[in-house]
Amino acid sequence: MILETIQQPQDLKKLSQEELHMLVDEARTALLAKISQHGGHNGPNLGMVEMTVALHRVFNSPVDKLVFDISHQTYIHKMLTGRAQAFLDPAHYDDVSGYTNPKESEHDLFTVGHTSTSLALANGIAIARDVKAENYNVVAVIGDGSLSGGLAFEGLNNIAEQNSNIIVIVNDNDQSIADNFGGLYRNLKTLRESNGQAEDNFFKSLGFEYHYLDEGNDVDKLIALFESVKDSDHPVLLHIHTVKGKGFKFAEENREKFHAGGPFSLETGEYVRNGNVQATYNSITTDFLWNKMQQDQTVVAVNAGTPMMVFNPEQRKALGKQFIDVGIAEQQAATMTAGLAKNGAKPVWFVNATFMQRSYDQISHDLALNDLPGTILVYNASVNGMKDETHLGIFDIPFLSHIPNLVYLAPTNQEEYLAMLDWSLEQTNHPVAIRVPVGPLHSVGQADQTDYNQLYKNEVVQQGKQVAVMGIGNFFGLAKEVVAALAKENIQATLINPKFISGVDEKLLTTLTQDHQVLVTLEDGITDGGYGQTVASYLGNTAVKVQNYGLDKAFHDRYKVDELLAENGLTVENIVKNILASL
Amino acid sequence: MILETIQQPQDLKKLSQEELHMLVDEARTALLAKISQHGGHNGPNLGMVEMTVALHRVFNSPVDKLVFDISHQTYIHKMLTGRAQAFLDPAHYDDVSGYTNPKESEHDLFTVGHTSTSLALANGIAIARDVKAENYNVVAVIGDGSLSGGLAFEGLNNIAEQNSNIIVIVNDNDQSIADNFGGLYRNLKTLRESNGQAEDNFFKSLGFEYHYLDEGNDVDKLIALFESVKDSDHPVLLHIHTVKGKGFKFAEENREKFHAGGPFSLETGEYVRNGNVQATYNSITTDFLWNKMQQDQTVVAVNAGTPMMVFNPEQRKALGKQFIDVGIAEQQAATMTAGLAKNGAKPVWFVNATFMQRSYDQISHDLALNDLPGTILVYNASVNGMKDETHLGIFDIPFLSHIPNLVYLAPTNQEEYLAMLDWSLEQTNHPVAIRVPVGPLHSVGQADQTDYNQLYKNEVVQQGKQVAVMGIGNFFGLAKEVVAALAKENIQATLINPKFISGVDEKLLTTLTQDHQVLVTLEDGITDGGYGQTVASYLGNTAVKVQNYGLDKAFHDRYKVDELLAENGLTVENIVKNILASL
Known part of the structure; x- marks a missing residue:
């Protein structure tokens, strides 16, 4: 050879x-x-x-x-x-x-x-x-x-x-x-x-x-x-x-199908399926948007070169002017979203977190400075997203959440996600980004009735005292586990779903200072510049001890998720241990 | 009419x-x-x-x-x-x-x-x-x-x-x-x-x-x-x-001269001078780079459409291949800087903070992920920079400081600034951004001997106890004033010049917890996502109270600096009052 x-x-x-x-x-x-x-x-x-x-x-x-x-x-x-x-x-x-x-x-x-x-x-x-x-x-x-x-x-x-x-x-x-x-x-x-x-x-x-x-x-x-x-x-x-x-x-x-993908049969040209044909966050997004766009001709979906994330070729064709693929041109996608919103359309731009980076200025200068109601669906923003150092989705909270006017939301289940998406498309006040959950679809079995116009209002899922645990988006499940483990230690902790990650619930945080000694934030991204640090800053001058958990600032490469989380202290056992040590 | x-x-x-x-x-x-x-x-x-x-x-x-x-x-x-x-x-x-x-x-x-x-x-x-x-x-x-x-x-x-x-x-x-x-x-x-x-x-x-x-x-x-x-x-x-x-x-x-500028004479076509022909941070940059580039042919200055910030037309011409204006194309400037550094040149890209936003991904993906030794001079990053809501220079710490590998420096005087610039051009380990001071040239009269290879080592300018005040870059002067005012209250505060703003001096912060009750950070930019919040997070689980000062998250427009600072509590009087209240 x-x-x-x-x-x-x-x-x-x-x-x-x-x-x-x-x-x-x-x-x-x-x-x-x-x-x-x-x-x-x-x-x-x-x-x-x-x-x-x-x-x-x-x-x-x-x-x-x-x-x-x-x-x-x-x-x-x-x-x-x-x-x-x-x-x-x-x-x-x-x-x-x-x-x-x-x-x-x-x-x-x-x-x-x-x-x-x-x-x-x-x-x-x-x-x-x-x-x-x-x-x-x-x-x-x-x-x-x-x-x-x-x-x-x-x-x-x-x-x-x-x-x-x-x-x-x-x-x-x-x-x-x-x-x-x-x-x-x-x-x-x-x-x-x-x-x-x-x-x-x-x-x-x-x-x-x-x-x-x-x-x-x-x-x-x-x-x-x-x-x-x-x-x-x-x-x-x-x-x-x-x-x-x-x-x-x-x-x-079939060049689109074979651009990239998992193992396939050399004989039949079919990708090997893992047998899982259940609904996913992608599929419920497709269903929701498809129905919404049929009902409302002013909803326009925008994407930059990766349309198959949400719509297949037949769907794209059927959507006509309501679907726009701008090419691999995220700047155009962001700024066009501003133009669409300005003129009364309801744009929804879906984008991978790692590629969204390419339009930081357009999100800030065109969409946020003009405070236009465009919706951004941020995909693969998670330690469980793409794991190549070139494609990480762990920097989005730091680079988005400090932009004025932009409301960044982190849903924790499918009902919340779709409620946020619907609210975002119908509101006309601000640009809204939604961190699409990563992982298996999680349903709580009942519709989300939250009024998202009450910006930055967190949900107290369980009221306790001494300890409060904030689980942001994908890490809400981890927060629940921590609270459950604390219960075994006879600590009835407060469990919080912040929902909003571009600002803190000042009223709630102030209330917590009355009967809580430790507050923990759990964040599916790097800690530096993230949500938890704004909480630590807000409570910095109080007696409450704040522990921020997230990933260290690095371009992690082809990592094993469990190992990386453990290295960063993101295990129930470690978090509970640290909480107990601080009480 | x-x-x-x-x-x-x-x-x-x-x-x-x-x-x-x-x-x-x-x-x-x-x-x-x-x-x-x-x-x-x-x-x-x-x-x-x-x-x-x-x-x-x-x-x-x-x-x-x-x-x-x-x-x-x-x-x-x-x-x-x-x-x-x-x-x-x-x-x-x-x-x-x-x-x-x-x-x-x-x-x-x-x-x-x-x-x-x-x-x-x-x-x-x-x-x-x-x-x-x-x-x-x-x-x-x-x-x-x-x-x-x-x-x-x-x-x-x-x-x-x-x-x-x-x-x-x-x-x-x-x-x-x-x-x-x-x-x-x-x-x-x-x-x-x-x-x-x-x-x-x-x-x-x-x-x-x-x-x-x-x-x-x-x-x-x-x-x-x-x-x-x-x-x-x-x-x-x-x-x-x-x-x-x-x-x-x-x-x-003279189309370059008259692109924009202050008042001018209709008769002579001369801009009205304010009589100030003293050296500025711009002029010492010009002098330093000009000399450096004569001595070292591998130093290459890069700019995107605003070359007059540092070099006039004659200088640009004389520099030949050592000066590149890429057009109004900040992405190209950032990525080309990576290419230059990879192949052994010493690139220095000078850019206004507000326009630097347009290359966030290129700074992250091309320069920082590849950990290449390019130098970025960040201009007008200050509340005292450009004051139109479209041109603010108050977001650079949030959008830069969380990028892995990138070292972001904030000099407080001309000697530090030039020492940092020289160090950055000669080191080969990391991309380095330097926040060019804004305001009148400030000299301390002696060369800066700091070894900047000791990354994230802060300078303790005055050792005290009880209270520590960190003055970042342009706000170091304010920190000095606060410390002086505290002295009148019989508090011998510690005065710190962090120098590095992309990470904290963990050893110093840990030491401070021993005999300090309050730590104050003063930052010339928005607080959210900024340097102070990383300090608050690092000390979140300690008894030290951290007070972060900076601007609120907003697109401030044509503001009066003193008023905006006062609205954000950034006066000596207010800071001292808050410190005293926390002791």
């Missing part, structure tokens, strides 16, 4: 053309074997086999610098840079992350998992090279989907002026995570259909030397193209057409 | 062509009279006189919706929408803000002061119109400089697919705040020089119907153009060439 002989990219230089073709086949076979058993970003990697082989044949990593956008298409790159075992031996499948990772290899320049960053990164690398008077190639590889993010445009706009070597490769597989959206994609289509010859070329308009290659899964043609631009002394853009899911017919035929 | 007869845009409809021309002249004269005495965004408004008159002649605000990007070019719009007095009567100059403001007029749709948002806002307004089945024009006006921000691209990309009325006006005065930068601007130049006929038209590449008008200060031609596209049933883009500073020769000749 040739693949096993490739310990480093230099080893590709020695291969004959025939061996290179064999390597392509072996790499794709290994890839399919792994992803069908392990899952991952399936389609993007299948389409990149030939290009990655060609890149390492022509360029000289790590002297030449390869920067992959979002980096979920780098499995073949990992195979060719000393990490083939992680694709050939199932026992080692988890040795590598799903993204480039400098801790794994000098051929991985950045830890990256958000889109549209590669061009600015490569631009910086190239300028650093120039000020150091060094000489090598800098290559950025970006997918067509990632071009919808404004940062990618900023990168193109800057690189076009660079006046030194940089090679931008647009890997155009005519697909984002879901469908592409936007005027740019009509231009890419016209360019593909004209073999790169169409008028009003977007890339040429920015000043790039432009080359088009239609056969982007032909390793020989790729090598020839790369050889022709290698060592260029100015910016060059290669527009290369590849087939997403190449070599696996089910993936080629 | 015709201008005085215009109470609302409808009044323009009745004017003869001759009267319209007179109105243009009167408006420009009034504008020049006000800005020369009052200051403001001079050049942008001078160039927009004719276009604004034409917009209100042709369109029907507020039924038709006008959205102005950044909105610093809306002085004429304010004159024509019932607010002429604020431009004609010096006693009323301050009645209006420098930006659109819905509290002032129904013709102002959004409070806005950051660039590149107008297209997404207009896109949202138009879709809301469509789902409500209403019928009117939506017009977005964006300057060429604002097109460098990625959000503007996201807006164009989305609007191109809108399939209903929307009119995008690109006001091309061939100038950003400083020079434009990027490949797009070569395209705009080619289009201007070819009267809109050049190949590879950027806007056409995105699918827009495109019209070019070279005489963008000819009110008749503007009216004809607007009439021709009014009520269009699809997206239209008007590329209109105007002259920045039009009608005031000094502004036409």
